[in-house]
Amino acid sequence: NAGVTQTPKFQVLKTGQSMTLQCAQDMNHEYMSWYRQDPGMGLRLIHYSVGAGITDQGEVPNGYNVSRSTTEDFPLRLLSAAPSQTSVYFCASSPQKPGGWSYNEQFFGPGTRLTVL
Amino acid sequence: ILNVEQSPQSLHVQEGDSTNFTCSFPSSNFYALHWYRWETAKSPEALFVMTLNGDEKKKGRISATLNTKEGYSYLYIKGSQPEDSATYLCAFHGSGNTGKLIFGQGTTLQVKP
Numbered sequence: 693n694a695g696v697t698q699t700p701k702f703q704v705l706k707t708g709q710s711m712t713l714q715c716a717q718d719m720n721h722e723y724m725s726w727y728r729q730d731p732g733m734g735l736r737l738i739h740y741s742v743g744a745g746i747t748d749q750g751e752v753p754n755g756y757n758v759s760r761s762t763t764e765d766f767p768l769r770l771l772s773a774a775p776s777q778t779s780v781y782f783c784a785s786s787p788q789k790p791g792g793w794s795y796n797e798q799f800f801g802p803g804t805r806l807t808v809l
Numbered sequence: 810i811l812n813v814e815q816s817p818q819s820l821h822v823q824e825g826d827s828t829n830f831t832c833s834f835p836s837s838n839f840y841a842l843h844w845y846r847w848e849t850a851k852s853p854e855a856l857f858v859m860t861l862n863g864d865e866k867k868k869g870r871i872s873a874t875l876n877t878k879e880g881y882s883y884l885y886i887k888g889s890q891p892e893d894s895a896t897y898l899c900a901f902h903g904s905g906n907t908g909k910l911i912f913g914q915g916t917t918l919q920v921k922p
Contacts, residue, residue: 727912734898734914735853750909782852797843797855798910 693718696801698783704807705773713768713804715783723786724766725750725798726758728779735782741766773808780805813901815913822889823921829885830916832899836880841902843910844873844884848895856884856897889920 699714717724725740727750737750741760755777757769766785770777784798814833822828834842841860845853857866862877870887886893896917900910 725910732914735900735912737909737911740909751911797858798845798853800852800854802852 695719696783696785696799698781698801698804700804701802702805704809705770706809707774709770709773711770711773713770713781713783713806715766715768715801716764717766717785717799717801718764719785719787719799720763721785721787721799722763723798724760725784725786726756726766726768727782727784728752728777729782729803730779738768738781770806775808778806778808813899813911813913815897815899815916817916818914819917819919821919821921824890826889826920827885827887828889828918829883830897830918832882832884832913834880834882834899834901834911834913835903836878838904839877839880839901840904842875842877842882843900843902844882845898845900846895847898847915853898884916886918889918891920891922894918894920 696717722743726738727735729735736752738756739750739758741747744760744763747758747760760766781804783801786798787796816831843858844856846856847853857873859875864875866873872885875882896915898912898915900912902910
């Protein structure tokens, strides 16, 4: 198993550009999420999904869109990049217990370092 | 807004010292408390997922306790080694938030040989 993969590893954008950060997992996990990591702020949840076709907002969703058309993939779209979106982005997945609850550990991808000029 | 606080923010210890740090979280609507270890230039990796008040988990020299009534968890490292140097994150999972984890800012541990 490759686990959770993210592409690209690094990206530089200009203000106003759009792009998609890719995330895929091959563990058949129902739950997937996107976090951003900024100095002194820990990991902040952007969006998450409890299964294909279902997404919801986290703590800091503004400026980002997600979709979940398959169990495996959970792309994060930046609609119009801003310098405030310079960050390291982590995707994570977790198995879902029946009934919609999960207290299983999250498996993190390697991260994407994004700089917006 | 749910607050998850970790203290101290950073810690420097000598090899062989034992150490502990704290994670504080809301005491209501508790579902689970996660601990992750995050080494520089790597991804966070799960250490423990704790769900019951009074839970105590252990993995090698690292252990954790949980008090859901007062809203805190302690992580202990016995006989710290340089390879224990990392940032330790806790994350709160509330019963009202399906799958949503709220992370603390982390405690960064540096173990000097």
